[in-house]
Amino acid sequence: MxxxxxxxxxxxxxxxxxxxxxxxxxxxxxxxxxxxxxxxxxxILDIKQMTQTVQRLVEDMAKVKRDFQFTKQVMKAAFEEKLQNKAFELYTKLNDRFRDVHELHEERVAVVRRSFKQQLQDALVKMASHYKKYYEAKLAGKLVSDDSSGKKGKIATLEAELSRHQSVIQMMEVQMEQLRVELAAQPEATEITIDTSELDAMTEQNKSLQVEISKLNDRVDDLTDSLEFREEKIKQLGLEIMEAKVEVEKEREATKRLAHQVEETKKEMGEQKMEAMKALDRQKSQKQWEKKFAILRAS
Known part of the structure; x- marks a missing residue:
């Protein structure tokens, strides 16, 4: 100690x-x-000097706040102006795209309508031409499609007449055979003259009736083929009309898909717009914080 x-x-x-x-x-x-x-x-620092320093700091802070508010208003106005310009630009592009899509759709629908209308007109012209020829032939007496029963009756009459002639021919052949038998039974040979002109005439008439029946059958076959062809043509036209309806339905489906794509594009553009606004807000906040930090570092 x-x-x-x-x-x-x-x-x-x-x-x-x-x-x-x-x-x-x-x-x-x-x-x-x-x-x-x-x-x-x-x-301990001089209180007066500290007071003056604090007053200057307060004045500087007030000035910084005023500058910050002014800068904030200027940046906000500039941002709103840019945002409005960008929104107007996007709106204009979207409307132009909608107009182009609508015009394209209207053009495609018009092409399809013209095509199907032309096909229908061609089919109607063909049908009108066929029916015109048919009724002209009917009025001229060359074709009687509605009076098929009369044609069948005529054929039946000819066949009955042909059968009658064949019966007569058979009867006359039987009579000739009987005459031959009687002549063979006679002891003396005598010259007998038999008149066969009626038989020959009936044979010729029979042949002509057979030819006429054959022509009528050929005509009936031609008419049947013509009717089948027209029925086939009508079926083909019906199929073409059904195909046209299917094409129209496909076009409607394509239009619906295109409208859906347009809606999706509009939705995506709206989302991109929101993302852009959020990004601008983040940049604005970041710049504000950077400015605050710069002011604090400078003080």
């Missing part, structure tokens, strides 16, 4: 360094870093 006389030898500076301060006696926490330390008057 040092005596009092020994302490006096070192002076008052040494004595003050050994004297405990009031801060050393104040217990605040459990750690050494929580304890107060003694502050000397030489470490």
């Amino acid at each position: 040092l005596a009092v006389s020994d302490i006096g030898q070192f002076g008052e500076a040494y004595e003050s360094s050994l004297r405990p301060s009031l801060a050393d006696k104040l217990q605040v926490g459990f750690l050494a870093s929580d304890q107060f330390t003694q502050t000397y008057d030489t470490e």
Whole structure:
């Protein structure tokens, strides 16, 4: 231990360094870093200078706030103007696209309508031509399609007449055979003259009737083929009309899909617009924070 006389030898500076301060006696926490330390008057700044500095800082902060508000309004106005211009540009492009799609759809529908209308007109012209020829022939007496029963009756009459002639021929042949038998039974040979002119005439008439019946049958076959051809043509026209309806349905489905794609494109453009607005907001916030940090660093 040092005596009092020994302490006096070192002076008052040494004595003050050994004297405990009031801060050393104040217990605040459990750690050494929580304890107060003694502050000397030489470490305290001039209050007047500090007051002036604080006033300048307050004025600078007020000026910075005014500048920030002005800059904020300017940036907001510029952003809104750019956003309106971009929205108008997107709206114009979208309307142009809708107009192009609508014109394309109308053009394709018009082409399909013209095509099917032309096919229908051609089919009607063909049918009109066939029916015109048919009724002209009917009026001229060359074709009687509606009076098919009369034609069948005529054929039946000719066949009956042919059968009657054949019966007469057979009867006359039987009579001739009987005459031959009688002549063979006679002892003396006598010259007998038989008149066969009627038989020959009936044979010729029979042949002519057979030829006429054959012609009528050929005519009936031709008419049947013509009717079958017309029925086949009508069926073909019906199939073409059905195919045209199917094509129209396909065109409608394609139009619906195209409209759906347009709606999807519109939706995607709206989402892209929202994303762009969010990105601009993030950039704006980032710039504001960067400006604040720059102001704080400058102060």
